[in-house]
Amino acid sequence: MSEANPLPNPQKHLFIHQTPAAASSSTEAKNDDQTGMTKLPNGVVLDKDGKPCRLCTSAASWRNLTKQAKAQGAAPALASATTSSTTTTSTFSSPFTSPLAPAVTTTTDDCPPDVEALGRSTWTLLHSLTASYPAQASQEQQGEMRSFLKIFSRIYPCWVCADDFRTWMAHPSGRNEPRLAGRSDFGTWMCEAHNEVNRKLGKKEFDCQFWEERWRTGWKDGRCD
Structure with a gap:
């Protein structure tokens, strides 16, 4: 896949905001x-x-x-x-x-997106999907989201980013498989995927216990109201 701010540190991908030399x-x-x-x-x-x-x-x-x-x-x-x-x-x-x-x-809004703009928009979409996901997902809903993630990881426009995302999800231990039972698990999983980017870029990680405030309910201090 925001969003993590771009840094001039060209490391690995997974919807990165810089590309490796x-x-x-x-x-x-x-x-x-x-x-x-x-x-x-x-x-x-x-x-x-x-x-x-x-x-x-x-x-x-x-x-x-x-x-x-x-x-x-x-x-x-x-x-x-x-x-x-x-x-x-x-x-x-x-x-x-x-x-x-x-x-x-x-880049300006009226120019084709580069990998940074594409990544920011992608993370916004993905986190918004978790925010609208059912609190308890049916088997059908889980299957649909699993299919979406599989297809998404193959058609994402930045092919090196797509490859990296598939590799991350397919970790041999199984620890990175999508957790789709309900909104809480799915939102935390997506946050962990995003934090993988932050680690690779040397950025501060987001505290995933606050993902719903950021992407679903708004911050408790009222800044989003």
């Missing part, structure tokens, strides 16, 4: 054919067809790729892909960071 290095041999560039900027992730994957790459890395393409006169379509992209400084509510967290740089 290592992901581009393994395919550098293809770069001459696909992009006309001898080496991709750090943080650029290639799609499975060997072309740069915008939905897998941060806005900053994508801009560097565009600048490099322009400078080398390569891939005109790629070079113009982000010419209209600008950045704005804004703050947004995050369940996994302090409300006093510093402002972060994000």
